[in-house]
Amino acid sequence: MSRDQLDPAAGGAVADYLAAVAEQLRGPAADRFLITEELRDGLLEAVEAYQVQGCSAQEAAAAAIAEFGDPRMVAEAFGPELAAVQARRVALGLLVTGPLVGLAWIAAVAANALPPWRHQLTGPWLALPLVGLALAVACPALVLTVAATGRLGRRLGGGLARRPALPPTAAALAGLAAVLADLTLLAILGSQTLASPGSLLWAPVVVAAGASLTRLSLAGRAARRCLATRAALS
Amino acid sequence: MKAEVLKGHLDALLLATLTEGPRHGYAIKEALRAGSGGQFDLPTGTVYPALHRLERAGLIRGSWSTVNGRRRRSYQLTAAGRRVLSEERSSWREFAAAVTALLGDSPWPAQA
Numbered sequence: 001m002s003r004d005q006l007d008p009a010a011g012g013a014v015a016d017y018l019a020a021v022a023e024q025l026r027g028p029a030a031d032r033f034l035i036t037e038e039l040r041d042g043l044l045e046a047v048e049a050y051q052v053q054g055c056s057a058q059e060a061a062a063a064a065i066a067e068f069g070d071p072r073m074v075a076e077a078f079g080p081e082l083a084a085v086q087a088r089r090v091a092l093g094l095l096v097t098g099p100l101v102g103l104a105w106i107a108a109v110a111a112n113a114l115p116p117w118r119h120q121l122t123g124p125w126l127a128l129p130l131v132g133l134a135l136a137v138a139c140p141a142l143v144l145t146v147a148a149t150g151r152l153g154r155r156l157g158g159g160l161a162r163r164p165a166l167p168p169t170a171a172a173l174a175g176l177a178a179v180l181a182d183l184t185l186l187a188i189l190g191s192q193t194l195a196s197p198g199s200l201l202w203a204p205v206v207v208a209a210g211a212s213l214t215r216l217s218l219a220g221r222a223a224r225r226c227l228a229t230r231a232a233l234s
Numbered sequence: 235m236k237a238e239v240l241k242g243h244l245d246a247l248l249l250a251t252l253t254e255g256p257r258h259g260y261a262i263k264e265a266l267r268a269g270s271g272g273q274f275d276l277p278t279g280t281v282y283p284a285l286h287r288l289e290r291a292g293l294i295r296g297s298w299s300t301v302n303g304r305r306r307r308s309y310q311l312t313a314a315g316r317r318v319l320s321e322e323r324s325s326w327r328e329f330a331a332a333v334t335a336l337l338g339d340s341p342w343p344a345q346a
Binding site for chain 1: 259292
């Protein structure tokens with residue numbers, strides 16, 4: 001049965017049900033769309049099965065909808081999955097971009113022979129340990145997120161099923177740690193520039209600052225979304 | 235039968251419905267219901283999240299196709315899924331044998 005062949009009233013009931021589920025799903029938009037597409041196919045299969053049993057189109061739609069269950073319950077059942085998928089993507093994104101941003105900053109510091117390159121932490125560079133603190137928080141959080149949301153998660157005894165809030169919390173924490181690292185590095189650079197303008201080799205500095213600004217924006221947004229998804233978990 | 239009764243067994247039961255080949259979500263739910271003589275009649279909408287979880291765990295693999303003008307996602311067992319299903323079956327046989335020995339109609343072994 002294609003969408004066009006379904007009785008308009010029955011099709012409307014199916015569409016309303018899917019809209020009610022979609023409204024309560026929280027997580028990446030693309031995944032939410034695919035979930036509703038999959039549910040639509042299942043619902044139409046169920047409608048068809050009831051029609052074969054002799055129900056009218058409207059009766060079949062009502063029976064299929066009842067069989068699928070309350071939209072809120074269905075959306076809540078998808079919550080841990082969507083949260084895990086979102087957290088995993090955020091974690092993998094941070095794991096890939098982290099070393100690149102780090103390399104850009106090392107290049108900028110090396111090219112300008114800035115204090116850390118001379119094994120000195122002076123002036124604004126005294127704040128550099130904050131970056132180390134951010135790394136110390138982000139690295140285990142990222143490893144935990146990736147491990148808990150992948151195939152290893154099942155081998156770990158299904159702990160994720162009992163703690164669905166863990167992946168989005170860990171991913172959000174890693175994202176906030178990345179924000180702290182980027183803000184610290186940008187603040188140090190700003191102070192360094194004010195202290196000795198004109199003495200910097202700008203190309204590597206601009207690349208590093210651009211990388212941090214981009215990641216700062218993306219990591220902050222990702223952390224907010226993970227926290228929102230976590231808050232929606234029942 | 236309520237969904238709570240299936241807790242801990244749902245994954246293996248879903249995997250078992252795929253031993254004969256790929257199925258889409260509604261067909262899996264129907265296979266579960268029909269295969270249990272109507273005992274396991276879960277809200278269909280809650281079967282789909284379980285399938286997504288099994289896919290993320292690498293036990294089944296989903297793929298999209300177009301059927302009757304609409305998109306359909308079908309699932310099939312992976313090698314890891316077959317292995318886990320085999321382990322679950324062995325474990326269940328041992329458990330069922332032990333429970334039957336204790337709760338069956340025949341006298342307890344200690345009294346025999």
